[in-house]
Amino acid sequence: MTEDTAPASSPAPADFVADDRIRRQSNLLADGREIIYFDDADTTLAAERALDSRDLDPRPATARMRQDVLTGDWISIAASRQNRVFLPPANLDPLAPQSPDNPSEIPSLYDVAVFENRSPSFGPDLTGALSLDELRTIGLERTAPSVGRCEVVCFSPEHEGSFGTQSVSRARTVIEAWAERTAALSAIPGIQQVFPFENRGEAIGVTLHHPHGQIYSYPYVTPRTERLLASIDAYGPTLFADILAAEQAGPRLLLKGEHWSAYVPFAARWPIEIHMLPHRHIPDLAATTLEERDELSHLYLKLLRGVDALYDTPTPYIAAWHQAPVTERRDDVRLMFQLTSPRRAADRLKFLAGSEAAMGAWIGDVPPESAANALREAIERADG
Incomplete structure (x- = not known):
């Protein structure tokens, strides 16, 4: 047995301590999705960010999830994900800063950018979540709205790379973004678990070479x-x-x-x-x-x-x-x-x-x- 034999009291998400060396700014994209810029402690970027002037279709309806009665697991049926961009050329990278020839998701040059996914598995609706007791009840053909929020975390404006190719300063900015977004997403009613992750490589199923990860906010506690x-x-x-x-x-x-x-x-x-x-x-x-x-x-x-x-x-x-x-x-x-x-x-x-x-x-x-x-x-x- 070690000295660390019992869990310490855990701080609530509201107790998050932000790093004041890292500047952040929140804006809205053309369809109402939030985008948050996190600037490196040693950034060379100006604080101002361009507005998104694109003409976008309305956001897709929130998916619905179905319960697998054999396991109790919930499966989100998110058909809008079929429209995701698949391995685009560098000049049409949707995670690069916008240019006259590339109407991407990010209006300005950035260090790290976090924005709501355009084709989310969960959300954008944040109402109608089931309670944990309701989620753990087993029954035939049970459905519920896939409430929650899915965010994309862009590690760099460069077209190729991964977390491991970033500088220490940039890695620190991404970690700050993960921590701050965990606190913010945990405070949303109906969210039961927050999951930051990075998929790297086509063998894993990656559809964009751009260095990025995601954050899923689930309306249930995951099976694992x-x-x-x-x-x-x-x-x-x-x-x-x-x-x-x-x-x-x-x-x-x-x-x-x-x-x-x-x-x-x-x-x-x-x-x-x-x-x-x-x-x-x-x-x-x-x-x-x-x-x-x-x-x-x-x-x-x-x-x-x-x-x-x-x-x-x-x-x-x-x-x-x-x-x-x-x-x-x-x-x-x-x-x-x-x-x-x-x-x-x-x-x-x-x-x-x-x-x-x-x-x-x-x-x-x-x-x-x-x-x-x-x-x-x-x-x-x-x-x-």
């Missing part, structure tokens, strides 16, 4: 988190503290700072899988201190650049920030980062075949200790 809550009930409230202590002392540790530790988990499902935990028991990014965000901007870049140094070409991945539910059990769940990649060799990917896809019964291809050794060596190469 429901299973986590069951594990905490079965193990006890020191689950995350005990995991952290074991990994810090074990063979799979990759990086350890003053505030964060990264490691390959004991039962990794994917050929490349990395978890990172804060040393304090906090529920989400909104609860981080300025010092924790500062260190994260360095460690996260070091980690991602190590992942890319494994092979001669960039590695596809999903980078996910697992945060506590908004309205329940916030003191039970610790913020956790998870990176997963299907890349099991330089020219091979792991595909989810029968056992994983149909039964959820995973078979690992790479021993986690071997993966940790390879990642440590790659991090050293990338940092050299």
Whole structure:
């Protein structure tokens, strides 16, 4: 048992402490969607931002979600997503700053920009959300509105890249945006969980090369988190503290700072899988201190650049920030980062075949200790 044996009291989203070095500004796009600019602490940009003068169609109607009676999971049927842009040429990049020939989503040059998704899986309606008790009731052909909000987080105005290709200053700005948006979205009635993430690479299904991520705000607690809550009930409230202590002392540790530790988990499902935990028991990014965000901007870049140094070409991945539910059990769940990649060799990917896809019964291809050794060596190469 460690000194950090029990979760500390978690601050409410309203307690978020903003970094005053990072300037922010909120505007509206032509169809009423919000766009928020976050300027680097060392920005060279002027504060003024152009208005969006496009003539846009009205926003699509809010999707509806249906309950899978076999599992209790809710599935959002968002047909408007079929209209998403698919791998456009650089001169028509919808996440680049607007130009006379490119009526993109972002009117001005920017450092980091966050805006409401034009084809969201959840929202734009924020009314009519079910209660948690109603959501967990099981019944045939149950439906509900897919209330919530989906946001796009643009890491850079450049057409190509990823989080790992950004400067430390830019990484810090993105982390600030994640934390601030987590606080703001958590305060919306009906939102049950907030999820920042980055999909990187066509092998993952990325449809835009532009360096960006997303933030989903769900009207329910996600299935993965429901299973986590069951594990905490079965193990006890020191689950995350005990995991952290074991990994810090074990063979799979990759990086350890003053505030964060990264490691390959004991039962990794994917050929490349990395978890990172804060040393304090906090529920989400909104609860981080300025010092924790500062260190994260360095460690996260070091980690991602190590992942890319494994092979001669960039590695596809999903980078996910697992945060506590908004309205329940916030003191039970610790913020956790998870990176997963299907890349099991330089020219091979792991595909989810029968056992994983149909039964959820995973078979690992790479021993986690071997993966940790390879990642440590790659991090050293990338940092050299």
